[in-house]
Amino acid sequence: MKLRFWGTRGSVPSPSTAEVPTQEFGGDTTCLSLDWGSHGLLVIDAGSGLRQAGLAWTKAGRKSFTFLFTHSHWDHLQGFPFFAPAFHEGVHIEIYSPRLPSAHAGNLIERSLHAQQSEPFFPAGFPQLRAKIVFHEIQPHHELTLQDGADSLRIQATAVSHPGGCLAYRIDGSNDGKNRSFVFATDNEPTGEQSSPLAQLAQKTDLLICDGQYTEEEYPNRRGWGHGTPQLCLREAISAQAHRLIVTHFDPTHSDALLTKMEEDFKKSAQATSVQVAFARQGQTVDL
Numbered sequence: 332m333k334l335r336f337w338g339t340r341g342s343v344p345s346p347s348t349a350e351v352p353t354q355e356f357g358g359d360t361t362c363l364s365l366d367w368g369s370h371g372l373l374v375i376d377a378g379s380g381l382r383q384a385g386l387a388w389t390k391a392g393r394k395s396f397t398f399l400f401t402h403s404h405w406d407h408l409q410g411f412p413f414f415a416p417a418f419h420e421g422v423h424i425e426i427y428s429p430r431l432p433s434a435h436a437g438n439l440i441e442r443s444l445h446a447q448q449s450e451p452f453f454p455a456g457f458p459q460l461r462a463k464i465v466f467h468e469i470q471p472h473h474e475l476t477l478q479d480g481a482d483s484l485r486i487q488a489t490a491v492s493h494p495g496g497c498l499a500y501r502i503d504g505s506n507d508g509k510n511r512s513f514v515f516a517t518d519n520e521p522t523g524e525q526s527s528p529l530a531q532l533a534q535k536t537d538l539l540i541c542d543g544q545y546t547e548e549e550y551p552n553r554r555g556w557g558h559g560t561p562q563l564c565l566r567e568a569i570s571a572q573a574h575r576l577i578v579t580h581f582d583p584t585h586s587d588a589l590l591t592k593m594e595e596d597f598k599k600s601a602q603a604t605s606v607q608v609a610f611a612r613q614g615q616t617v618d619l
């Protein structure tokens with residue numbers, strides 16, 4: 332299985348500027364892809380990073396996509412109107428998204444994707460998309476299995492702490508016969524408690540990807556906003572006995588220089604633990 336980060340930024344796309352360079356860690360909002368099995372492709376969230384991904388997949392002639400959404404905040408949806416394959420006949424898109432206890436009737440992501448891609452916000456409305464798009468909902472604690480020939484991917488979800496709700500996902504698959512897993516926990520304010528739902532979900536995972544948007548200094552003024560810090564992520568990773576931790580969902584005000592310093596300090600602080608830590612970079616691939 333191969334993971335790729337197409338977008339690592341939280342809240343809003345943050346193009347590199349002289350004041351806040353973002354070239355190294357990336358300025359696009361959340362989007363990841365997982366190549367699995369012989370042909371499987373799972374796209375997780377549709378932040379602005381999805382635009383570049385869509386161009387690459389169009390060039391490669393890919394016609395089939397499975398999406399997994401964590402929640403409906405705009406930084407996780409806004410790339411979809413710019414997802415080139417959706418405009419093409421013969422493309423098939425399956426979309427899995429959370430059924431959150433707080434949600435109104437109807438599929439939250441289906442409603443949200445239609446709303447953002449309609450007048451007066453966008454000229455080419457959702458119904459004009461040529462791809463065949465099928466929506467499904469996932470309940471926390473329910474399991475989903477995707478099949479690609481003899482290969483399968485097992486997806487489990489748990490609700491995490493974020494205003495309006497959000498799901499974290501554990502994805503288990505195999506690589507050359509070996510079981511491999513990762514957990515994607517964006518837009519979560521970790522508790523660091525051993526019994527947290529995230530720590531339970533992530534038990535002994537190969538890789539925890541976690542929202543560490545704020546510095547330790549910023550966090551006290553942003554409690555309750557639904558995001559974490561690298562140290563809170565590390566506590567979850569330790570509770571879960573995860574092997575690796577990658578921090579993502581960077582704050583739009585955080586420059587490459589600040590993130591480099593944060594990552595250096597974070598690596599030093601994690602040396603005494605058994606968790607390998609790093610910050611995500613847009614364009615980075617991770618073999619699992």
Ligand SMILES: [Zn+2]
Pocket residue numbers: 341342361404406407518580
């Ligand atoms: Zn977000």
Ligand SMILES: [Zn+2]
Pocket residue numbers: 402404493518
């Ligand atoms: Zn959010």
